[in-house]
Amino acid sequence: MKGRAQRTELLSALGFLLPNFLGFVIFTAGPVLFSLGVSFSNWNLQQTIPFQWIGFGNFVELFHDPQFWLYFANTGYLMLGMPVAIAGSLFMAILLSQRLRGIVVYRTLFYLPSFTSGVALMILWKALYNPDFGPINAMINGVTHALHLKATAPQWLLATKNLLGLDVEQVRMVSKQFGLGARDALILMGVWIAIGGNNMLLYLAALTNVPQELHEAASLDGAGKWASFRNVTWPQLAPTTFFIVVMSFIGGLQGGFDQARVMTAGGPAGTTTTLSYYIYTKAFEEFQIGYASAISWILFAMIFVMTLVNWKYGSKELNY
């Protein structure tokens, strides 16, 4: 009798799971495996070349493709804002965890960028970065003018310069490229969006879960606010921080597509083209589906390795 009830329960559970499972197999797992197969082929939507299995041909070509390395460097560069974004969202969460009047309004306001359409935000930032009339340059010019400095405001989305001096045509650093440009503009925007985003919510939730008695004990031991944060709050936030770091790495490596599509078209001179935008270009503009799939799988491998590294070294700190 008990067995029959269990079987009925199992069948009901499977019945409820089936639509989702089918959806996953058809629309996620299937295409993913299909793309793996395709990455070993020369499949091109422009059928000049007969379809062939070419083994690791695409992967070999990829490692000799200078564009791939340039766009990989761009992807890495755009991730430089990640630590600032994480620290910023923690800071914001701490501020918003205070018991203040109207704190709900503040929380809503700071979370606003997350539920505003990404395209709308990007168009807004494009206007903010306008070199002549944008408020950012107006402010910079106002400050330099007041201080009698001869510095000129950056050209933001129109400039190929960057803080590391990365060259446009090769992966190397050159002094003439040193400055602020499109990549830095995207980083700044990304940090702004991320500070008030989901990371802040996660930290906010984690902060409320820190046992009050730990703070009280620390206080009894004479710990100040900073010591209490460093020795109590921060270690308690370790699992959340670990999760945020892993997710940020994954998001960072996959990112840059929307910005490139809406704000820069991957320019100027390809400086905001990331791996995800390169995959799109190769697959849907140049129709080299096999090659684009190979890039996708290399990107997946990178994400996988980075996550493993994070897991190996990051999870050691997780004692809670």
Added chain:
Amino acid sequence: MRVFFLAAFLCLVLLSLLAWRIRPKVTEKGKIPLVWVSDDNPARREQIGLFNRLNLKYNLRLDPSNTGMEKVIVQSLAGVGPDLFDCYDGFQLSAYVKSGIAWDVTDELGKAGVDVAKDLWSAAHPTIMHEGRVYGFPTNVAVNCVWLNKDLFDKRRVPYPKGPMTWEEFIPLAQRMTIRNAQGKVEQFGLFCDWWNWQQFVLQWGGRLYSEDGTRCTLDSPEAIAGVQFLHDLIYKHHVMPSPVEEAAMATQGGWGSGTITFFGGGKGAMALGGRWWLCTLRDYKKLHLGAFECPHGPYRVSRGYGRATLINRNSPRHQHALEFLKYEAGKGYNELINHQADALAPVIRYSYTPLYLHDPEFPEEDYNAVWRDAMKFGVPDQISPFINGQAATRILNKQLDLVKNDQKSAAAALTRAAQEINKEIRKTLEKDPLLRVRYLKLTGGRKP
């Protein structure tokens, strides 16, 4: 809980049935539906309206949300593509043909009495002809001339220029029409020119994108370099055209048409290099008094000819019916409508040699129509190479031209690099494609890439 889920499921089924029952009719009853993927230009709707009035059997509708080569190819290959779609240049045509979605209509148009070689402007050929076969019919055709804002010339008491003239003769005029304020900031530019017209300058200086047989990119030739250098100099040496920073600073609103049209329409420039199709937008600027003259030339008196064509999706179950639209595009009604709308120039030559074209009673102030038609004689179409994916070439070129436009690289260095990379891409294509390799070796007399 079980009752709740069952009720929710039944509700969804009922709502789905209701939605299916009250769904809007895609087409009128008894009519054959046809879908044309094209831009949402107001002119397009009138063109569709006329087709539907002349062909009562059909109900053609516009689908502006699936434009773009990648969408058309992917959807057509998947069997959900449109019946008709646009093609903007030879690169795109070759992509559509190689993807197997463009229907070869050579014989069908021949049977309908359409003589593509004789009836159409030669500048329109690359958008419809690939390797000697015809795959569509031109929607319109264009060359660039120079638009002038008569009011700004009157204000400066400068007589309206008339072509033909050389760029050397043009520069002092453009400099005279470039006005700066007390701080030296330009308030009115002498000339606007979209950077994508760079090929016009290459052609006018005697350069070519590819060698005659298409086997090699020749952008590193002194002629091509001189052409692009001149375009660069219009910004940075002669200071008559806005730099990218100045363009961004003008920050006009978008809308249909490119930024340059709205800059010009807004009176921010005295002259602009553009096609007759600009009128579709410029007619909305009611107070604008326009003139036009033939584009200045370099050592060669040529102009870049371009346009768009309509192709038929070979995989469409209604491709035979879609042919009626191409026949319509070859007819008098459509061609006169194109000229009247100023959606560039009618594709069939003879309809631009009529009094109605020269003096449209609805637009009596437009007394410059002969300029566009006469300039068509100098129209040279864009070049393509069968040995390289056009999009890959465009990606390489855009990157290098971006650097020239931003004054970060000389035209010589950029074009030399572009030619090297394009030729490398050609070699890569030949390594992979045995058929193209045979063709290449035949053309080059056995010379290896």
